[in-house]
Amino acid sequence: MNKDNSIETAQKFIHKYFPNCNGALLAGSVVRGEETDTSDLDIVIFDETVPSSYRESLIEFDWPIEVFVHNTSSYKPFFESDRKRARPSLPQMVSEGIILKDDGVIEIIRKEAIDLLKKGPEEWSEITLKIKRYFLTDTLDDFIGCTNRGEEIFIANALAELVSEFVLRSNCHWIGTSKWIVRSLRAYDEDYTIQFVEAFDTYYTTGDKERVIHLVEAAMEPFGGRLLEGFSLGK
Structure with missing residues (x-):
């Protein structure tokens, strides 16, 4: 598994399926250097034209791909839900992801993710x-x-x-x-x-x-x- 190849594949995927998105990130084990032979590509999409968030798994360009699609506000409930359950899956992906495309939305969303991660979960009563x-x-x-x-x-x-x-x-x-x-x-x-x-x-x-x-x-x-x-x- 090659990191450069994974970035190239992610870019091709975005160009094919989300050419007009506002922002996109490659996240997950490939980015952290923890990939294995069975790792997939985790791709986060932000597209203001998408009516609601969704997740999809598929195989494209000989890679298993997990795509997490949000509009420019629908990600917020996911951030809050992750904070409440103390498992920050989406904020982690956004904070560590490699930017594949950005029309000016990623910086704001990434700052929200980093601030949430630094703050930590709610203290137990x-x-x-x-x-x-x-x-x-x-x-x-x-x-x-x-x-x-x-x-x-x-x-x-x-x-x-x-x-x-x-x-x-x-x-x-x-x-x-x-x-x-x-x-x-x-x-x-x-x-x-x-x-x-x-x-x-x-x-x-x-x-x-x-x-x-x-x-x-x-x-x-x-x-x-x-x-x-x-x-x-x-x-």
């Missing part, structure tokens, strides 16, 4: 922290008590996502899912990410739960530790 501690504690207890290897593996999967969310959100950092769990943790703290990956890798490889248990308990400790007894929701 005390009640949200308690709720998250409760469900993290409950899942940890399931993990500790489980003796069925098949069930245990998938409890561990859930635990990895829950504890990564807890650590990142309780420290006002953006979160991710799938491969973005590790990438989001790395953006927060490289050393912690190594501990996180090694703890779960040890469990998956050997079945030893201790490092995972310690990791989860340590995450909750600054906020009062485990929470089960006395927790109430909706009473």
